[in-house]
Amino acid sequence: MDEKKISMVDIAKLSGVSIATVSRVLNKNGRYSKETEERVLEVIRQHDYKVNVNAKGLRTKRTQTIGVIVPDITNEFFSQIVRAIERYVVPEGYTVFVCDSNEDEETEGIHISSLAAKGVDGIIYISTRGDVKKIYENYKIPVVYIDRRPKNAGTLVISDNEMGGFLATQELIKKGCRHILMVKDTKPYSTVRHRYKGYAGALEKYGLPLDPELVVETEVSYAAARQATQEALVAHPEIDGVFCNNDMMALGALHAIREAKRKVPRDIKLVGFDGVSLTEICDPPMTTIRQNTDEFGKKSVEILLRRIHKKQEPNVHDEVVVVPVELVRRQTT
Amino acid sequence: MDEKKISMVDIAKLSGVSIATVSRVLNKNGRYSKETEERVLEVIRQHDYKVNVNAKGLRTKRTQTIGVIVPDITNEFFSQIVRAIERYVVPEGYTVFVCDSNEDEETEGIHISSLAAKGVDGIIYISTRGDVKKIYENYKIPVVYIDRRPKNAGTLVISDNEMGGFLATQELIKKGCRHILMVKDTKPYSTVRHRYKGYAGALEKYGLPLDPELVVETEVSYAAARQATQEALVAHPEIDGVFCNNDMMALGALHAIREAKRKVPRDIKLVGFDGVSLTEICDPPMTTIRQNTDEFGKKSVEILLRRIHKKQEPNVHDEVVVVPVELVRRQTT
């Protein structure tokens, strides 16, 4: 009834071999006969035996486990990344610890040291910090940073944010906008800086002046962006295009524009950033810059696993993978 | 430079005591003097020592780890639950494995056996299955089911879905609706059944007929709900209220109604279900039934930890916690 969990010793006894042989079969290390293999495997199957990952990890210093730290799992953009990471890592036999930092540096620290204590084989990290401590130096755990680019990050996978800002702004310009408002996040993330750079670059390329009054900073939320846009629209009635730092903010802008009795896209055109699902289902569906979250997952997993398996000396040289973004043209431009 | 990871032996040596003592102060097991404690703790702090959870788990059969299985992490409702679970479990020293089943039964199975192999102390499980295998019987891992109620689930934490259906329908009736369309999910989940029951119950209570033609089943997506609503509106122009199985579907309905040139809430009123963020930011903001995801996390963690700590004999009696829902009145009613 309450038989205790079956272990390798049991399997060994039941199949009449030594535990070493069982271990070899399990790990496909060779040096056993076809028949032994079959017998052992059969016994394992019959008893639904599973190796104890703890014990294994204790010996091998591998846990088949990775940690993922995200700022906010309820943000669809981040949950998409988590999902993509899972998609690529589970088939390789890994399980993922998901840690939500709540955009809080201290919480991040707690998560990191807890992940270290659990002996994760690697970490994928979207950092809230501007400057990251050297996790690899401290814990010898390979880390891949994604999305944001903090100082001291070694390996990272990021979107081509500058190109995104450029494409968004260019789209507005090509559709006839001459006075383009950019609604920026106040946070000093690299993503924000790069998108702004793209915005400025596009203006320059098309010979439009960069009016600092048309660049407003605001907290990254629907409500804040809505209000900021509303105020900007009052102060600068000439605005005929808006580029927002992300989709949620763009939705705020959309509603502010509507409130101001201006028509989208007739009077004012609008582009968001990220490509989350709300851009498809808002009214009208929104033009946006889509980030390739699947590729984020794929690339970061690929690099992390390579490092874990030491095919590449960890953090010997920094590696930066830039994932292309894509303009998704819909009905706000 | 490449000093290997510090272990309990090192701490013991450095503080001039035995490893047994170090272990005792670490676990606050008593039987050591105040001074020893301070000395050991100081050394631990200086060297930023962290216990090896693997080794500890090997001895104690506890990993300070729980698994959470969700159907789709990119669905805000589920990611909110994950977040709430984390919020309550991390302070207790646990880390959570998040597993996305992609609404697929086979994937769920893979996750479960992988979680078992990792030796999680417990599992919180939103199952896609109608009937669940007895995880506790097979693996001796305590499980708390949440949100959905599959057959054979022991302990579970669910919303008062029937009450939700009732409240939604009652709200529509009280605002004057007489022909209320219900857009249901086709899946046979308990949540769907109960919401329907509440809908029917409200109609009955207020003496309105239950017209089977006004109950349509559709895939759970924005697009499907939009189309279903559109068709229903054509077939039944008398419809003056719509209750949807979830918010995403309600948004589809909202747009179908607008497409049909009917005004919300003037001509047709609308209530969703879940209370995700889109209900606040759609236009007009939507009346909905809010599920208390925080309470989901809190209660399920509470019960799970109680079982893990054997304060309660696991699954001896089934326990059902029903979390109240709440009508959030906004501008679609």
Next chain:
DNA sequence: CTGTTAGCGCTTTCAC
């Protein structure tokens, strides 16, 4: 091809 054996880092009797 197969078995023996020494630990991995920790908890927990059992002595003192």
Next chain:
DNA sequence: GTGAAAGCGCTAACAG
């Protein structure tokens, strides 16, 4: 109050 020592379940020499 403290230490010695026996494993937890597994891998990886090493010896045959």
